Amino acid sequence: MVSCPVCQQKLKLSFTMLVGSIVVCPKCDTDLRITSREPDQLEAVPEAETHNANAKPESYA
Numbered sequence: 563m564v565s566c567p568v569c570q571q572k573l574k575l576s577f578t579m580l581v582g583s584i585v586v587c588p589k590c591d592t593d594l595r596i597t598s599r600e601p602d603q604l605e606a607v608p609e610a611e612t613h614n615a616n617a618k619p620e621s622y623a
């Protein structure tokens with residue numbers, strides 16, 4: 563078990579999730595990156611980073 567670094571919600575990570583995988587906290591909806599397994603550790607992913615892929619293209623001109 564590991565706690566969400568933002569809201570302290572207890573999370574259980576799947577065995578198939580590796581370091582570097584992103585999970586979403588079901589309570590606070592924060593994107594969390596797995597930084598360690600055994601013991602499990604999570605870090606909140608900066609919003610700017612997670613939204614890069616969905617960023618609207620600004621260069622239509």
Ligand SMILES: [Zn+2]
Pocket residue numbers: 566567568569570571587588589590591592
């Ligand atoms: Zn949370």
